[in-house]
Amino acid sequence: MKKSEINSTEIARMAGVSRSTVSRVINNYPNVPQATREKVMQVIEQYNYAPNFSARIMSGKRTSTIGLFMVSREEVFNDSLTNALITRVIESASKRGYYVLTYIIRNTKDDDIMRNVKNTFYQQRIDGGIFIGAANHEPFIEELIADGFVVGVVDQHLEGRSEPNRVISNFNNLEGMRQGVDYLYSLGHRQIAHIAGDPLRWSGPEKLEGFRQAMEAHGLQVRSDWIIPSNFSERSGYQSVQHWLKVTKDLPTAIFACNDSVAFGALRALNEADINVPGDISLMGFDDHLLSARIHPALTSIHVDFSDMMDALTGKLIETIEVSSTDSKRYVGTTELVIRDSCQPLR
Amino acid sequence: MKKSEINSTEIARMAGVSRSTVSRVINNYPNVPQATREKVMQVIEQYNYAPNFSARIMSGKRTSTIGLFMVSREEVFNDSLTNALITRVIESASKRGYYVLTYIIRNTKDDDIMRNVKNTFYQQRIDGGIFIGAANHEPFIEELIADGFVVGVVDQHLEGRSEPNRVISNFNNLEGMRQGVDYLYSLGHRQIAHIAGDPLRWSGPEKLEGFRQAMEAHGLQVRSDWIIPSNFSERSGYQSVQHWLKVTKDLPTAIFACNDSVAFGALRALNEADINVPGDISLMGFDDHLLSARIHPALTSIHVDFSDMMDALTGKLIETIEVSSTDSKRYVGTTELVIRDSCQPLR
DNA sequence: CTGAAAGCGCTTACAG
DNA sequence: CTGAAAGCGCTTACAG
Incomplete structure (x- = not known):
């Protein structure tokens, strides 16, 4: 199993120059005459030479790699939305000349896993990292930021x-x-009614707060027994609505779910209880999931652009890595109502 | 932006030993007395020390990283199946202590992109790589294998x-x-009829061949005008069936698509032409895509276990990296008929 | 414009 | 059982 084992010394010898000059050519430094550059380039191409990655990092170059860490207890394997976020980051990074090291964190309490995650930073495998699905205040993330690592977080808000x-x-x-x-x-x-999201994630409580504000703006009452807890997953939507149906004294005319996955679960529970959507109850989601247009009834939802979000976040992260200081470290995506079939007028 | 900048020299000094001993402790070598080991470990933990990744590689250690390369012209972003493959590899590798560097190849003819891909190998960023979605005979993959790199390929068959x-x-x-x-x-x-897959990928022609063999086994004729070309994507399924409907003289009673994505596209084209599935035509897919049970009519398909396949492939790849020679370098997954609503008896 | 030399932070024979 | 020293393959002041 012999690999291309050529190094800069070899290249230098064959091109009749010193390793310094080879390095200057590779790094595109200006102080190399065109003739010398071409001579060296020719040898490099002939031997398919690429400078050893680790050696470059050892002498101070960046890794051009970012870490992508997905926090998720559930099987990521089955959630097309979560998966889409991953590929979006990869494409965005690759567009900017960066590679992506992806890691899935099943359990933030597992010491082995968390050591691996931190080590990617400590060992200088990556120039920075993005976290998706983490709690709003996650000690290990705060620790990394305190240590000076460049970190991108989706769905976070910490005052000050x-x-x-x-x-x-x-x-x-x-x-x-x-x-x-x-x-x-x-x-x-x-x-x-509102099916609330994970209280530990920032968007959970924020959506609940938004629900409260909007209801109050219309002079409507927010009934605490109509705030149904969930954790953003399809399963939790199914289970909490199933349970809620057993204990609630009366039904609302509409349910606003914290996201579409939860709405899918809620729909399943409602169907099983012979409650028709939208005939008996209107159901609204949030996110505009890829499946939302395909299910029956097609889900009315609040559209957000995850693709744009991840692209922007990746871009800002890389900017921060490269220039250290950028204009804005914050991306706030807009929302838009998408009307489909799951909500209907009250008669 | 100061990061944890401690190195083995510092640790050695604080623990009152040499760097050699620190290294022995880190690498869990047996020839270190328990007392010394504990003394060193304590300092390591106290300072959150992790040995520099690049330095370890420079001195001969493995990268514990595999590359994952997705060849895909279409927007990977929207295909939940493709995305699922990615996460499956990540989980499988991570289970074995490996990290995954993921890269999406939009165009195998783009020199810049292909240079990046090859360089991950040449620069020794990774110990091996997996390719998904590549043509059966892809020169750059053959080149990597010839150079001695450990490479895993999904859907390939090259005689001998x-x-x-x-x-x-x-x-x-x-x-x-x-x-x-x-x-x-x-x-x-x-x-x-059969909607055939990408002729450049191994499974395209192989499925066509399987179709032929099975038809002949029943003494049925394979009409060449009922072999509809496609490239495995939903869009191509839609477009080729749409076009085929315009030119075909008569309709078959059933269509067997090379995969479910193509079947989704075919279904869309058939619906638009007011051809009812399964009323007018039965439609069968292949893969048992995540969406197949959800669409209307639910798609009858051939189930295959991508999750198991990617897990096995990743496992074999890592085995090959670590032990160089393993029992079997080949995984062949089984298939299983899943009956749903898109095929019905002919009356 | 260019080369000799130091340095990056590890691991590992080697010697004791 | 343990340390001094060489070596991995680059980059980059430094000197010319």
């Missing part, structure tokens, strides 16, 4: 924290929830 | 090539096609 190496992306959840409630209101709905 | 550093995975396509044709035959279908 704006270190230059912290890059954040969110959606305008307050606005999105208002759009949803406004629409339901316009259809005549006054009794609206 | 079985280098020790070539790891392959396939499904039993002949058997799968037979199961599908047998089922359609049992429903009374005699006039069956």
Whole structure:
């Protein structure tokens, strides 16, 4: 198993120059005459030479690699949305000449796993990292930021924290929830329940807050027994609605779910209880998941652009790595109502 | 932006030993007395020390990283199946202590992109790599294998090539096609069309061959004008069936698509032409895509286990990297008929 | 414009 | 059982 084992010394010898000059050519330094450059390039190409990656890093170059860490207890394997986020980061990074090291964190309490994650930073395998699906306040992330590593976090908001190496992306959840409630209101709905998201993630409580504000703006009451807890997953949507149906005294005319996955689960539970959507109850989601247009009834939702978000976050992360200081470390995505079949006017 | 800059010299000094001993402790060598080991470990933990990754590689250690290369012209972003393959490899590698560097190849003819891909090998960024979606005979892959790099390829079959550093995975396509044709035959279908896959990929022609063999086994004729070309994507399924409907003289009673994505596209084209599935035509897929159970009509298909395949391939790849020679370099997944609603008996 | 030399942070024979 | 020293393959001041 012999690999191309040529190194810069060999190249230098064959080109009749010193390793310094070979290095200058590789790194495209200006102080090399055209003739010399060509002579060296020719040998490099002939031997398919590529400078050893580790050696470059040892002498101070960047890794041109970012870490992508997905926090997810559930099987990521089956969630097309989560998977799409990964590929989006990869494409965005690759466009900018960066490689992506991806890691899936099943359990942030597992010491072995977390050591691996931190080590990618400590060992200088990567120039920076992106975290998706983490709790709003996650000690190990704060530790990495405190240590000076460049870190991007999806869905985070910590009051007063704006270190230059912290890059954040969110959606305008307050606005999105208002759009949803406004629409339901316009259809005549006054009794609206909310399936709330994971309380540890920033968007969970923020969406709940947006729901509250929007309801109050219309003078509507928010019933605490109609705030159904969940954790953003299809399964949790199914289970909490199933349970809630058993204990609730009366039903609302509409349910606004914290995201579409939860709405899918809720729909399943409602169907099983012979409650028709949208006949008996209107159901609204949030995210505009890839499946939302395909299920029956097609889900009315709040569209957000994950693709744009991940692209922007990756871009800002790399900018921060390269220039250290950028204009804005924060991305806030807009929201838009997408009307389909799962909500109907109250008669 | 100061990072943890401690190195083995510092650790050695604080622990009152030499760097050699620190190294021995880190690498868990047996010739270190328990007392010394503990003394060193304590300092290591206290300072959150992790040996520099590049330095270890420079001195001969493995990178514990594999490359994952997805060849795909289409937007990977939207295909949940392709995305699932990626996460499966990541989870499988991570389980074995390996990291995954993922790269998406939009165009194998783009020199810049291909240079990047090859360089991950040449620069020794990775210990080996997996290719998904590549043509059966892809020169750059053959080149890497010839250079001695450990390479895993999904869906490849090259007669007589079985280098020790070539790891392959396939499904039993002949058997799968037979199961599908047998089922359609049992429903009374005699006039069956096939939407063929990408002719450059191994599974395309192999599935066509399986279709031929199965048809002939039943004494059925394979009409060349009922072999509809496609390239495995939803869009190509849609476009080729749309075009085929315009030119075909008569319709078959059943269509067997090379995979489910293509079947989705075909279904869309058939619906638009007011041809009812399964009322007017039965439609069978291959793969058992995540969406197949959800669409209407739910798609009858040939189930294959991509998750198991990618897990096995990743495992074999890593085995080959670590032990150089393993038992079997080849994985062949089984197929299974999954009956849903898109095929019905011929009356 | 160019080369000799130091340095990056490890691991590993080698010697004791 | 343990340390001094060489070596991995680059880059980069430094000197000319």
